[in-house]
Amino acid sequence: MPELPEVETVRRGLSPLLRGKVISQVIILYPPMVRTGADALAHDLLGQKIQDVQRRGKYLIFDLGQHVLLSHLRMEGKFFFQEVAQEPLKHQHVLIDFEDGSRLVYQDVRKFGTLDYLPKADLAAYFQSKKLGPEPVEETFLLKEFREGLGKSRKPVKPLLLEQRLVAGLGNIYVDEVLWKARIHPTRSASSLSAQKAGQLRRAIIETLAEGVARGGSTIRTYKNAFGQAGTMQETLKVYGQEGQPCPRCGHPIEKIKVGGRGTHVCPRCQK
DNA sequence: TAACACACCTGTTGGC
DNA sequence: TGCCAACAGGTGTGTT
Known part of the structure; x- marks a missing residue:
């Protein structure tokens, strides 16, 4: 993917x-x-x-x-x-x-x-x-616009981030990771996020995608690069594909639920 | 306009 | 062993 x-x-x-x-x-x-x-x-x-x-x-x-x-x-x-x-x-x-x-x-x-x-x-x-949002880097992905975008939608935050409208580049794997990192439950309404949470989420998006690039992406199922080589980001995933495994932060088992029709991995204890 | 459901497509997996 | 249904998921389109 x-x-x-x-x-x-x-x-x-x-x-x-x-x-x-x-x-x-x-x-x-x-x-x-x-x-x-x-x-x-x-x-x-x-x-x-x-x-x-x-x-x-x-x-x-x-x-x-x-x-x-x-x-x-x-x-x-x-x-x-x-x-x-x-x-x-x-x-x-x-x-x-x-x-x-x-x-x-x-x-x-x-x-x-x-x-x-x-x-x-x-x-x-x-x-x-296509209403494609900004690239997820400091210079273009601005907190003020991101907060305003979140505030305008009562949608659950996960499907909103997958739309590519507020920020470009997130898919099902990385969105689960950034929400875990920011301690936000994927079903939480976007407009309910505080300014502080929005800032944490933006930070998690920038850092997680940058780490993914540095690691050559994650090889889940079939992805390979132009030389047929696998990436290594999958070795660092905290929740995606970790159903039943202990949360690296609190030890509670990671659960897999459906949000917006998509398989979603979440720690129900530390993601509120 | 927003939110949601569904289609596109085929390999994999699990149940019978 | 073989068959079948469910599932995986990014985006576009249609419906409410």
């Missing part, structure tokens, strides 16, 4: 491999994943040079100069780089070949991932239309 740290790890792997490569062929084996049109994409990418690979929230951005190719990995999307193009395997849906014989492969067992191709000038409007 790629969340911000996993997507950033993929970006860091792909960027030096792809920078400067010129696209010679695009094969799309599952056209519905290209929301802006598979045929147009396959045609328009030809001859374009990858300037860089960037990231915004959970989106990967392949910078082509005048245009960008936007990828969202959703649940199980992955990119693999091949020095020499190989025969596609099952679940490999997009093949991007380069003039030097190398290939970028998009693989996605559940076909949830998406690709969009748009002018670079439209990128800001694109993210605005």
